[in-house]
Amino acid sequence: MKKLTNTVYLLESGKFVNMYVIVHGKSAVIIDKGTPGKANSILDELAAIKVKPCDIEAVIITHAHPDHAGSSAALLARLYARLHVHRDELGILLGKEPLPRPRYFMEKLSVFVTTHVWKYTPPAEAVALDETSVIPGFPGLKIIHTPGHTPGSLSVLDTESGTLFCGDALNNRAGNLTGPLKYFTVDQEQAWRSVEKISTLTFDALCPGHGTWIAEGAQQRVKTLAAGRQHRRG
Numbered sequence: 001m002k003k004l005t006n007t008v009y010l011l012e013s014g015k016f017v018n019m020y021v022i023v024h025g026k027s028a029v030i031i032d033k034g035t036p037g038k039a040n041s042i043l044d045e046l047a048a049i050k051v052k053p054c055d056i057e058a059v060i061i062t063h064a065h066p067d068h069a070g071s072s073a074a075l076l077a078r079l080y081a082r083l084h085v086h087r088d089e090l091g092i093l094l095g096k097e098p099l100p101r102p103r104y105f106m107e108k109l110s111v112f113v114t115t116h117v118w119k120y121t122p123p124a125e126a127v128a129l130d131e132t133s134v135i136p137g138f139p140g141l142k143i144i145h146t147p148g149h150t151p152g153s154l155s156v157l158d159t160e161s162g163t164l165f166c167g168d169a170l171n172n173r174a175g176n177l178t179g180p181l182k183y184f185t186v187d188q189e190q191a192w193r194s195v196e197k198i199s200t201l202t203f204d205a206l207c208p209g210h211g212t213w214i215a216e217g218a219q220q221r222v223k224t225l226a227a228g229r230q231h232r233r234g
């Protein structure tokens, strides 16, 4: 567990995918849950900062890719909290609809790994979110629909700490802030419109699904990224 700010922690057992916890007093929200098999290590990490399973108010999934939603069923069985996902991705998360059709080899590979290696077990139920939704006990969290990487990709804006959790709408690997990875993104143009949308939000820190977080000045960096893309298109 790594403390990023007074209220935001990074769960380090995610390894290549970032999972975050926001803690307000005795209440906590988990954002993304990593690959399958992480439920025990997530709870161990939370125990280290004295967050008990009954303190978790909600679990929010930025999108239904199994490296972000993989431990859904196993973790929920240990919590009182409900799972939350954007309404456009509810059917995929619950295993009632397929992941958007793979176009690239890397996407096909990820579907193979999900099905045959990780053996993803969908959760039985989840709460469908939209931009009007309020997370119980956390009125300062705003749900922002940022589709493109997947149809129901969402970002979570923590207005109290000025932190944006963007899932895979943005990447910051090796300090290089980029848009979503082409090989795993369903609609590239829509994804870049979401980058532009993110650039209009008010935040200072950025917590992406992969790579390192940006502690300050993140909104300006996203603005620069979006402007560069527009410039190349124009």
Ligand SMILES: [Zn+2]
Pocket: 063, 065, 149, 168, 184
């Ligand atoms: Zn993804």
